[in-house]
Amino acid sequence: xxxxxxxxxxxxxxxxxxxxxxxxxxxxxxxxxxxxxxxxxxxxxxxxxxxxxxxxxxxxxxxxxxxxxxxxxxxxxxxxxxxxxxxxxxxxxxxxxxxxxxxxxxxxxxxxxxxxxxxxxxxxxxxxxxxxxxxxxxxxxxxxxxxxxxxxxxxxxxxxxxxxxxxxxxxxxxxxxxxxxxxxxxxxxxxxxxxxxxxxxxxxxxxxxxxxxxxxxxxxxxxxxxxxxxxxxxxxxxxxxxxxxxxxxxxxxxxxxxxxxxxxxxxxxxxxxxxxxxxxxxxxxxxxxxxxxxxxxxxxxxxxxxxxxxxxxxxxxxxxxxxxxxxxxxxxxxxxxx
Amino acid sequence: xxxxxxxxxxxxxxxxxxxxxxxxxxxxxxxxxxxxxxxxxxxxxxxxxxxxxxxxxxxxxxxxxxxxxxxxxxxxxxxxxxxxxxxxxxxxxxxxxxxxxxxxxxxxxxxxxxxxxxxxxxxxxxxxxxxxxxxxxxxxxxxxxxxxxxxxxxxxxxxxxxxxxxxxxxxxxxxxxxxxxxxxxxxxxxxxxxxxxxxxxxxxxxxxxxxxxxxxxxxxxxxxxxxxxxxxxxxxxxxxxxxxxxxxxxxxxxxxxxxxxxxxxxxxxxxxxxxxxxxxxxxxxxxxxxxxxxxxxxxxxxxxxxxxxxxxxxxxxxxxxxxxxxxxxxxxxxxxxxxxxxxxxxxxxxxxxxxxxxxxxxxxxxxxxxxxxxxxxxxxxxxxxxxxxxxxxxxxxxxxxxxxxxxxxxxxxxxxxxxxxxxxxxxxxxxxxxxxxxxxxxxxxxxxxxxxxxxxxxxxxxxxxxxxxxxxxxxxxxxxxxxxxxxxxxxxxxxxxxxxxxxxxxxxxxxxxx
Numbered sequence: 001x002x003x004x005x006x007x008x009x010x011x012x013x014x015x016x017x018x019x020x021x022x023x024x025x026x027x028x029x030x031x032x033x034x035x036x037x038x039x040x041x042x043x044x045x046x047x048x049x050x051x052x053x054x055x056x057x058x059x060x061x062x063x064x065x066x067x068x069x070x071x072x073x074x075x076x077x078x079x080x081x082x083x084x085x086x087x088x089x090x091x092x093x094x095x096x097x098x099x100x101x102x103x104x105x106x107x108x109x110x111x112x113x114x115x116x117x118x119x120x121x122x123x124x125x126x127x128x129x130x131x132x133x134x135x136x137x138x139x140x141x142x143x144x145x146x147x148x149x150x151x152x153x154x155x156x157x158x159x160x161x162x163x164x165x166x167x168x169x170x171x172x173x174x175x176x177x178x179x180x181x182x183x184x185x186x187x188x189x190x191x192x193x194x195x196x197x198x199x200x201x202x203x204x205x206x207x208x209x210x211x212x213x214x215x216x217x218x219x220x221x222x223x224x225x226x227x228x229x230x231x232x233x234x235x236x237x238x239x240x241x242x243x244x245x246x247x248x249x250x251x252x253x254x255x256x257x258x259x260x261x262x263x264x265x266x267x268x269x270x271x272x273x274x275x276x277x278x279x280x281x282x283x284x285x286x287x288x289x290x291x292x293x294x295x296x297x298x299x300x301x302x303x304x305x306x307x308x309x310x311x312x313x314x315x316x317x318x319x320x321x322x323x324x325x326x327x328x329x330x331x332x333x334x335x336x337x338x
Numbered sequence: 339x340x341x342x343x344x345x346x347x348x349x350x351x352x353x354x355x356x357x358x359x360x361x362x363x364x365x366x367x368x369x370x371x372x373x374x375x376x377x378x379x380x381x382x383x384x385x386x387x388x389x390x391x392x393x394x395x396x397x398x399x400x401x402x403x404x405x406x407x408x409x410x411x412x413x414x415x416x417x418x419x420x421x422x423x424x425x426x427x428x429x430x431x432x433x434x435x436x437x438x439x440x441x442x443x444x445x446x447x448x449x450x451x452x453x454x455x456x457x458x459x460x461x462x463x464x465x466x467x468x469x470x471x472x473x474x475x476x477x478x479x480x481x482x483x484x485x486x487x488x489x490x491x492x493x494x495x496x497x498x499x500x501x502x503x504x505x506x507x508x509x510x511x512x513x514x515x516x517x518x519x520x521x522x523x524x525x526x527x528x529x530x531x532x533x534x535x536x537x538x539x540x541x542x543x544x545x546x547x548x549x550x551x552x553x554x555x556x557x558x559x560x561x562x563x564x565x566x567x568x569x570x571x572x573x574x575x576x577x578x579x580x581x582x583x584x585x586x587x588x589x590x591x592x593x594x595x596x597x598x599x600x601x602x603x604x605x606x607x608x609x610x611x612x613x614x615x616x617x618x619x620x621x622x623x624x625x626x627x628x629x630x631x632x633x634x635x636x637x638x639x640x641x642x643x644x645x646x647x648x649x650x651x652x653x654x655x656x657x658x659x660x661x662x663x664x665x666x667x668x669x670x671x672x673x674x675x676x677x678x679x680x681x682x683x684x685x686x687x688x689x690x691x692x693x694x695x696x697x698x699x700x701x702x703x704x705x706x707x708x709x710x711x712x713x714x715x716x717x718x719x720x721x722x723x724x725x726x727x728x729x730x731x732x733x734x735x736x737x738x739x740x741x742x743x744x745x746x747x748x749x750x751x752x753x754x755x756x757x758x759x760x761x762x763x764x765x766x767x768x769x770x771x772x773x774x775x776x777x778x779x780x781x782x783x784x785x786x787x788x789x790x791x792x793x794x795x796x797x798x799x800x801x802x803x804x805x806x807x808x809x810x811x812x813x814x815x816x817x818x819x820x821x822x823x824x825x826x827x828x829x830x831x832x833x834x835x836x837x838x839x840x841x842x843x844x845x846x847x848x849x850x851x852x
């Protein structure tokens with residue numbers, strides 16, 4: 001008798017956990033399946049898009065900054081595009097898993113990927129299965145300028161102090177990854193100023209900033225958004241935006257300090273597979289652009305320290321291709337590419 | 339005083355019916371996640387995150403905070419009952435928890451694990467509330483050199499885990515270190531041992547590997563004795579008396595401190611803390627030889643420590659927006675999603691949310707204690723199932739856990755591969771814990787070693803000229819030679835008692851034979 005009861009309870013627990021654990025997967029799975037039977041027929045009658053759920057694929061794990069962006073875009077985009085939008089996390093392979101997934105889906109606009117600056121450097125590396133040319137660019141969403149961090153009690157009060165010091169001794173600058181956009185802009189800064197920095201790769205920009213704050217590292221190249229949560233605890237010497245950033249007006253830009261070539265942005269945007277009809281790209285763009293006018297979106301942009309990075313498809317593509325040329329040049333100079 | 343007032347206000351928010359419901363639901367779901375091998379606090383919070391978006395920010399955080407606490411505890415339940423750690427943080431708990439269960443003392447082990455977790459969680463929360471500033475300062479004092487020495491110290495724990503199986507233990511540990519080198523090399527951007535599989539660029543995923551090593555290999559071993567009926571003949575639900583619990587208070591207290599301290603470091607988590615604590619308890623014990631044979635100290639130490647990492651992991655997150663653990667990183671996403679930017683300004687802009695979160699951590703630990711207490715009878719009843727059913731359940735959960743985190747098949751393949759590896763190692767009586775420890779710490783050792791050398795211009799002195807780093811190096815050396823020193827002492831003592839060398843050696847070997 002007794003053991004029977006227990007078996008029931010156990011079965012219940014098992015079932016419950018399956019439900020709980022399956023929620024995430026199930027949710028994504030459901031929305032994936034209807035896409036399989038898709039035919040290119042719909043593309044011909046260009047007017048009707050979208051007629052079924054859209055999936056936003058992201059290469060980062062739930063809760064990561066780009067995932068947060070994707071989920072909010074999905075939520076607000078549902079209202080403007082009129083179909084359910086789900087987020088699918090395809091984590092791994094430095095983002096290539098998510099891009100590979102995109103390439104296996106039909107070029108019908110129902111699979112949209114999030115991407116960021118790294119696409120032009122990572123996808124040019126040896127052994128990468130795709131290049132940035134295998135995608136169409138839908139809309140650029142956010143920008144996060146690069147920023148050079150030193151400790152708050154550092155002797156370097158200005159960029160000038162910093163570069164002068166770099167002439168007489170080896171200065172170590174840390175930041176995310178090797179061959180990353182952060183690595184590239186640091187290299188470019190050194191070249192323009194006639195100095196050479198030693199690049200120390202970290203697992204994240206935050207890690208590098210922590211090391212700067214703890215006095216283990218001379219400087220860190222990260223993004224200005226990280227400053228929003230560390231104001232007063234760390235000093236930013238310069239930011240790579242065209243104009244000063246709203247929430248940190250005290251930080252000068254590289255441009256006004258005499259380095260206009262360093263005006264560039266870490267960006268995030270949405271891309272689709274190459275071959276997706278122009279009309280569909282335009283509809284996606286219109287929908288997400290409208291979503292970005294929602295007050296909830298504005299509030300999120302403010303709290304995350306991000307800047308509005310809106311660019312329409314053609315301009316977005318242009319910017320990416322230009323960036324790719326520079327990255328290729330620099331990566332070769334740095335010896336990371338042949 | 340102001341702090342107290344703020345906390346009371348936070349408690350007020352927690353003690354609304356929505357607040358309590360959110361915390362309790364978080365705790366309940368957290369226990370289910372923790373129980374499932376492969377699913378842990380990080381994947382639990384990540385999977386539940388999308389469901390909290392429609393909730394108000396405070397309620398969402400109370401829910402996720404409760405989930406984080408409970409999932410960090412519940413991994414010990416399967417570690418004790420099945421010898422299969424439900425989370426990486428509970429791997430050390432299985433060392434004594436499982437033998438305790440085999441002795442029919444599952445109820446005691448489960449109660450001690452729960453009790454230690456609750457105390458650890460509460461102490462850590464006190465640390466977080468009172469010492470957030472100093473904790474963050476301490477975290478900042480850890481650079482690459484310090485992390486390297488700390489990780490090295492962590493690796494020396496292997497010496498105490500292997501006992502007499504010295505050679506076998508080190509073979510397995512080196513195998514683990516080797517496996518931890520798989521993946522993209524961050525310093526040259528060159529993929530190592532990935533065989534062109536992009537899924538392996540980020541290395542062998544740790545959680546599926548651990549699920550394979552413990553859960554799948556355990557299930558495979560079980561398959562051999564399907565006819566044997568049940569795992570154990572008698573299961574006692576007995577709960578230890580106050581006298582027995584009181585004896586553990588010293589261990590629980592020390593390891594709650596160790597856990598709180600390690601939790602605040604962004605580079606170290608519960609999976610490391612549990613080993614360091616297990617090692618500490620064994621080193622300081624009057625009867626180190628009994629560790630691993632099924633004693634309550636061996637459960638209390640890692641369990642108080644791994645739950646103590648939970649609250650303090652939020653210190654750098656709230657103060658600087660830098661998550662102190664993988665789970666805290668997901669919570670950072672939750673904060674941003676709700677329009678909250680962590681950092682010094684959060685305390686001014688949204689004090690209600692911050693203090694509700696802090697207050698709710700106290701409440702979550704207590705609710706966890708209550709729910710967990712009623713759970714004990716349920717967990718021990720698992721053991722009354724026939725082996726066949728139990729094995730099927732383990733297999734089912736293992737697949738679920740391996741696939742559920744990232745939805746990639748490669749993780750399932752990794753799990754199965756490590757399952758067979760674990761089975762073979764078990765068959766030839768190689769100990770598994772050194773492999774897990776090497777997988778946890780291997781990357782940290784290599785990564786920080788190379789980074790420290792880049793910073794010091796390739797001068798190895800950086801590891802001894804930095805005081806904190808030196809301290810951990812000395813600890814590492816002590817820890818490495820401790821078994822040898824203990825043996826020498828035992829021999830000397832035996833001689834003094836007038837025994838011959840042979841008798842003395844025999845006594846020593848008995849000490850380490852279990």
